[in-house]
């Protein structure tokens with residue numbers, strides 16, 4: 534699914550949006566060196582967005598949106614997980630510079646599920662082709678249903694309705710479910726939403742929708758703003774199995790999906806690259 538057709542589709546989408554034009558030149562200059570980057574910044578027309586320490590010409594894009602949450606010890610974990618830990622290695626006072634050691638479960642906060650997470654024959658995250666990490670982003674909004682149904686699932690009809698409004702799902706797309714669930718992070722227990730009998734209740738992809746995407750569309754992966762691709766009450770993780778055994782990757786606990794258009798954005802996935810990764814924390818962006 535990441536063959537020449539997908540690469541061509543992504544490249545053509547990027548060309549269309551101008552990333553390999555002015556913005557691409559600016560990004561490349563930044564990578565080559567400060568001197569080049571300075572020259573590029575001087576040449577950047579007014580309107581380039583200031584992001585932290587640099588200025589990047591955005592071409593036909595208007596914004597870069599961070600789709601990752603900050604990893605903290607208090608971020609909700611799937612039951613049985615070990616909280617993120619950060620311990621001091623070096624301090625300015627003792628060492629003259631600052632450094633920490635981190636300990637983190639792979640499936641913590643905003644993170645990737647690699648095919649190998651559910652498929653013994655599947656590829657691990659470090660070996661996924663990067664051609665799938667830049668993709669047209671489709672956002673399917675089920676927040677209306679999720680507001681009144683903790684067990685809401687993104688259904689095949691939601692995908693068909695998205696296509697009726699936005700046109701066919703682009704080749705090589707990444708499809709994300711927006712349920713509005715991240716608002717619950719203000720009270721982490723409600724994000725997990727575990728009932729007294731142990732059952733979790735939060736939205737996810739219905740396996741039939743995942744099957745439609747895998748069999749009848751051309752996607753690189755699927756993502757959610759909840760902590761699992763499957764809805765919380767799933768007993769068989771059928772969406773995980775369907776998507777990951779088809780070689781797709783997943784992104785869970787995505788941030789800020791509600792600020793994005795339903796179509797037209799491009800996702801950029803900075804996936805984990807440690808050896809044998811079943812997944813791992815990911816820095817994910819959208820170009821809008």
Ligand SMILES: [Zn+2]
Pocket residue numbers: 640644645646785812
């Ligand atoms: Zn995961």
